[in-house]
Amino acid sequence: MSSIRPTDTTGSTAEAVPVPTxxxxxxxxxxxxxxxxxxxxxxxxxxxxxxxxxxVVAIGVLLGGYIDSDPAQLEGASSYLAFVVPxxxxxxxxxxxVSETSWPVMSGIKWQKVYVGQIATPLTVPSIVxxxxxxxxxxxxxxxxVFLLVLAPFGVLATWWGALLAVPVLIxxxxxxxxxxxxxxxxxxxDTTLTVIYRLAILPMFLFSGAFFPVSQLPTALEWAAKxxxxxxxxxxxxxxTTDTLAGGQALVHLVYxxxxxxxxxxxxxxxxxxxxxx
Amino acid sequence: xxxxxYLAAKRPEPTVLPPAVGTGLVVRRHVLAMRNVxxxxxxxxxxxxxxxxxxxxxxxxxxxxxxxxxxxxxxAAFVAPGMLAASAMNGAVMDSTMNVFHRLKYDKLYDQMLxxxxxxxxxxxxxxxFSLARGGLYSAAFLAIMGALxxxxxxxxxxxxxxxxxxxxxxxxxxxAVTTFMRSWQDLELVxxxxxxxxxxxxxxxxxxxxxxxxxxxxxxxxxYRGVVLCRELTTGVLTWDSAISVVYLAAMGLAGxxxxxxxxxxxxxx
Numbered sequence: 001m002s003s004i005r006p007t008d009t010t011g012s013t014a015e016a017v018p019v020p021t022x023x024x025x026x027x028x029x030x031x032x033x034x035x036x037x038x039x040x041x042x043x044x045x046x047x048x049x050x051x052x053x054x055x056v057v058a059i060g061v062l063l064g065g066y067i068d069s070d071p072a073q074l075e076g077a078s079s080y081l082a083f084v085v086p087x088x089x090x091x092x093x094x095x096x097x098v099s100e101t102s103w104p105v106m107s108g109i110k111w112q113k114v115y116v117g118q119i120a121t122p123l124t125v126p127s128i129v130x131x132x133x134x135x136x137x138x139x140x141x142x143x144x145x146v147f148l149l150v151l152a153p154f155g156v157l158a159t160w161w162g163a164l165l166a167v168p169v170l171i172x173x174x175x176x177x178x179x180x181x182x183x184x185x186x187x188x189x190x191d192t193t194l195t196v197i198y199r200l201a202i203l204p205m206f207l208f209s210g211a212f213f214p215v216s217q218l219p220t221a222l223e224w225a226a227k228x229x230x231x232x233x234x235x236x237x238x239x240x241x242t243t244d245t246l247a248g249g250q251a252l253v254h255l256v257y258x259x260x261x262x263x264x265x266x267x268x269x270x271x272x273x274x275x276x277x278x279x
Numbered sequence: 280x281x282x283x284x285y286l287a288a289k290r291p292e293p294t295v296l297p298p299a300v301g302t303g304l305v306v307r308r309h310v311l312a313m314r315n316v317x318x319x320x321x322x323x324x325x326x327x328x329x330x331x332x333x334x335x336x337x338x339x340x341x342x343x344x345x346x347x348x349x350x351x352x353x354x355a356a357f358v359a360p361g362m363l364a365a366s367a368m369n370g371a372v373m374d375s376t377m378n379v380f381h382r383l384k385y386d387k388l389y390d391q392m393l394x395x396x397x398x399x400x401x402x403x404x405x406x407x408x409f410s411l412a413r414g415g416l417y418s419a420a421f422l423a424i425m426g427a428l429x430x431x432x433x434x435x436x437x438x439x440x441x442x443x444x445x446x447x448x449x450x451x452x453x454x455x456a457v458t459t460f461m462r463s464w465q466d467l468e469l470v471x472x473x474x475x476x477x478x479x480x481x482x483x484x485x486x487x488x489x490x491x492x493x494x495x496x497x498x499x500x501x502x503x504y505r506g507v508v509l510c511r512e513l514t515t516g517v518l519t520w521d522s523a524i525s526v527v528y529l530a531a532m533g534l535a536g537x538x539x540x541x542x543x544x545x546x547x548x549x550x
Contacts, residue, residue: 046468051475058479059334062489067341080341192316199322207333217340 025127026134029118033135047099048143052092053150059212060084061154075214076245082156086166086238087211089147093174094231096143098202100136101182106191115277125274129266133178140174141167158244166241169255173234176258179265186272205231210239233257294396298404301397305405306412313413324417327366328424331359334484335430345486348517356430360439360514361483363421364506367414367443368450369478374410375454376470380461389548399544403455403537410451411444418443425514433516442513442526446506449529452536459543477503502532 020028064080077083108114118128144167148157157163185194208222209215209231215223226232237254240246296304313320339354347357382388392402419440425431431439454470461467481503482489490498498504505525512522 043465043468046472046475050472054476054479058484059338062480063338063342063485065489066343066345066485067338073341192319195319196322199325203326204329207329208337212333213337213341217337 020122022124022127022130025123026131029123029127029131033131033138037135037138044139048092048096049146049150052088052147055088056081056085056151056154060088073214075239075243077239077243078158079156081154082158082243083239084212085151085154085156086242087235089144089166089170090173090231090234090238091206091211092147093140093144093170094177094202094206094234096140097136097174097176097178098181098198100139101132101178102185102194102197103191105132105182105185106188106194109186109273109276110191115273119277125277126270129182129269129273133175133182133266133269136178137171137175140171140178144170144174157242162241162244162246166238169237169241170234172255172258172262173230173238176230176234176261176265179262179269181265183265183268183272186269186276205229210235230258230261296396296398296401298398298401301401302404302408305392305397305402306409309405309409320413323370323413324420326369327362327417327421330362331355331421331424335359335362347511347515348519350432350515350517352432352515353430355428356432356515357486357511358484359425359430360510361481361507363418363425363439363443363514364446364510365478365481365483365503366421367418367446368503368506369474370414370417371410371447371450372454372470372474374413375407375451376458376461376467379406379455379458380464380467383458383547389544393548399549400541403540403544407448407451407455407537411447414447415440415444418447431514433514435512435516435518436514439510439513442506442509445526445529445533446502446509449502449506449533449536452533452540454536456536456539456543459540459547477501482507502529505529 060081064084067080069079071078074080074083109116115128119125148163148166151157152163184197188194208218209226209229211231215226215232218226233254237251237258240251335355335358339358342354344351344353345357346352389402393399422431422436422439422443426436457470481498481501483503487495487498487504487508505528508521509525509529512518
């Protein structure tokens with residue numbers, strides 16, 4: 001966005017002010033996002049930590065107690081709890097990713113107009129988008145780390161290295177959703193669409209993309225539809241890692257899919273936010 | 280003198296609306312407001328249906344069945360009435376806390392209403408009445424789908440609709456009463472901290488005998504459990520005294536909430 005940078009009107013030949021790179025501009029927003037986190041983290045406790053834990057205990061442990069532990073039926077998991085936990089974490093990172101880039105983005109454009117303020121400084125749209133996604137990545141890291149630490153004593157993580165590898169994978173899953181949701185929201189005029197998107201896209205994905213039961217149980221057409229969703233790729237990859245059933249080729253497909261989605265989302269978000277902010 | 284007498288004669292009598300008319304007007308206001316966001320209204324019934332298809336049928340295929348009063352039922356038939364009651368609770372709580380708080384604090388909707396001949400009871404009644412009508416429509420749709428899928432095993436199931444209205448009434452009245460004490464959105468988090476665990480553990484997804492000792496007693500004392508048991512006994516046709524206890528419990532809870540609402544709205548808005 002070179003157009004918004006102050007131009008040298010004096011015509012002097014004094015040393016030119018170096019134009020900061022996008023990386024430097026992103027780093028400049030560190031203190032802003034740090035402050036946002038310090039002021040809001042306690043509000044995320046219930047939704048980020050308590051809720052998933054309640055799901056794990058209610059569905060995984062208590063309802064799971066009535067389910068046969070048959071690895072053949074549970075995609076290689078040794079118990080229903082071990083099956084459902086990766087699904088829950090993947091569903092959780094999707095929720096965190098989407099919740100950080102739906103109403104907050106709407107608010108930045110429309111209600112609090114944070115972006116409008118930011119764009120009036122030397123910050124550029126790509127740096128604003130990347131800084132916010134970096135913040136989402138940090139929030140995802142905290143959520144995933146706490147979740148895995150809490151779950152470790154339940155004995156659902158087959159290997160320590162699988163659990164460790166699951167951390168960056170889950171952050172990628174969350175970021176893929178966050179980036180696409182950022183792009184989607186940046187073009188909206190009203191937040192009522194977000195409610196509908198939640199009911200028609202996010203919730204069905206959470207319930208049918210292999211988090212709670214194997215997608216092979218679905219009718220064939222629906223099974224393929226489920227396998228086309230990003231959440232299924234996230235769940236499947238996470239489950240491979242936590243149950244020690246990693247298959248190289250398939251894992252690569254999942255990674256490429258999620259990486260491509262994150263990249264597309266970021267590009268889309270920059271494009272749509274530019275259209276909103278830069279006239 | 281003549282002028283004063285003329286004015287006194289002309290001063291209109293303070294209008295008092297019959298309770299039903301006042302309440303009806305408030306309900307009508309909410310219906311009109313809802314028409315602008317009809318798609319939010321229309322997609323509202325999807326949530327319990329999706330849960331039924333996923334947990335009830337998908338996970339149900341792994342679970343097998345449960346026994347209710349000596350009668351074996353499929354897992355979906357077990358879990359569906361639980362969701363029926365839970366979604367009646369969720370809808371009522373959402374409407375009576377989030378929406379009411381917004382109207383009370385930001386829209387100042389109730390202030391405006393009370394500057395008209397409406398009374399505090401009519402305003403509260405209209406609000407709760409609308410919540411019930413909305414929840415009732417969702418419940419009826421869900422119950423019809425349950426019936427079509429073969430998860431309603433008895434004609435007593437027809438009474439599950441008024442049962443969900445009772446659940447909705449109990450939670451809406453208490454929810455609204457609680458909301459009148461709230462200071463900020465942060466206080467609404469506390470509501471979720473009560474509602475979510477109830478949704479998960481009130482024998483919605485698995486039988487109450489999963490719990491033992493005092494834990495089971497605690498679960499049996501929660502209002503959602505009373506609602507779940509009532510709906511489940513009606514749709515499976517296995518009626519016991521538990522249902523009667525539930526009806527009395529929920530009715531008392533709703534009336535108590537309404538009583539507090541009336542007092543609080545009167546002190547908050549009319550003094």
